[in-house]
Amino acid sequence: MSSTISVSKKRKSTLDTTASYSVNNAKKNKMSKLPKSPGDELHMMTKKEQVEESDTTSEESTDQESEDEGSDTQEAEADELVTVKQELSNMSFEELIQLKERLGLKVYNQVVHGDKVKKPTSKRVFKRENKNRPMEMSSKRPVRLSKESDPAKKKMTRDPRFDDLSGEYNESYFKSNYSFLYDIKSREKEKIKKTMKKEKDPEKKVELKMLYNRMDQQEQSEKQKDKRKTLEKEWKKKEQSQVKEGKKPFFLKKTDLRKLELAEKYKELQKSGKLENYLSKKRKKTAQKEKKKLPLMT
Structure with missing residues (x-):
């Protein structure tokens, strides 16, 4: 110490x-720089x-x-x-x-x-001799896990259903081109019905029944859509012919479309002879709704 x-x-x-x-030394230099009289120049020299x-x-x-x-x-x-x-x-x-x-x-x-050893000021630049080689990184700095080796070469997945390059979805065009899919669906539905009858396990039977009902509902909704579209087309044709005759155009509302659908439904039920059953069921439903609305007797 x-x-x-x-x-x-x-x-x-x-x-x-x-x-x-x-x-x-600085003081001496200042004193020497001070101005002198002209008479003393020789003596000063x-x-x-x-x-x-x-x-x-x-x-x-x-x-x-x-x-x-x-x-x-x-x-x-x-x-x-x-x-x-x-x-x-x-x-x-x-x-x-x-x-x-x-x-x-x-x-x-x-x-x-002893004395300090001065570190070199210039930092080492890590370069690649070839562009396809992996980049040389410093071992002193931790590398991020999320960092990708070459983000430019990342494979981009493309879903044609949600991509604009595939074009706009046209339902009528799709149905005309892929009509065979509906035939395959109907066959699968029949197979599920047969396996459901043969199945003995109650849990599997319930699963098959749920699947069958779902497919049946999808089929019915598709049929309803088709009927609605046919009704709209027929209405448009009638309107176009009436406009040509000189009448004012009338545009269908949703309520008017529902009325047309109900009228068509009644016609079909009348042809098949199921209209009375349908009306009786509907009356029962309306009666139950009205009973619920009535106040309870105490």
Whole structure:
């Protein structure tokens, strides 16, 4: 500890001496720059010559002295550093930590390791010799897991159902081109019905029944859509013919369309002889709804 403190004190003393020397030189230069009277020019010239000679001799002597002092101080510092390192090697790890806390990390490193080694300012640039090779990354920095190796070569999946490149959906065009799918569906429905009758496991039977009902509902809804479209087409044809005759055009509302659908339904039920059953069921439903609306008798 004493040796390290002495080293730092000596370094401070050398810095003080150099600072005082530079201050004195600056003062001399300022004094020499001050304006003089014209009568004393010759006298000053001779004096200047004498001063210059004395300055050169003094500078030579001071340079030699400073060189000698510098070499002596360097040798002394080197000897002291060697002794300090020897003392530090004999110290325990706990004592070294205490010493580091007292001196500070900067002074401790200067004593133990000497002067700092300057790191190169220019950073290393990681490049690829070939564009297809993977990029060389620094091992000191953690790489993100989400980072992709080459995002440009990522495969993009395309669903033609939701892509604009496939064109707009036309229901009538689709049905005309893929009409065979409805035949396949009807066959599957018949197969499910047969397997449902043969099935003995109650859980599987329930699943098959649910599947059959779903397919049946889909089929019925498709039929209703087709009927609605045929009705609309027929109505449009009638309207076009009436407009040609000179009448005003009449546009169908949703309520009018429902009325037309009901009229068609009644006609079909009347042909099949199921109209009375349908009407009786409908009356029962309406009666139940009315009973629910009535207040409860207490």
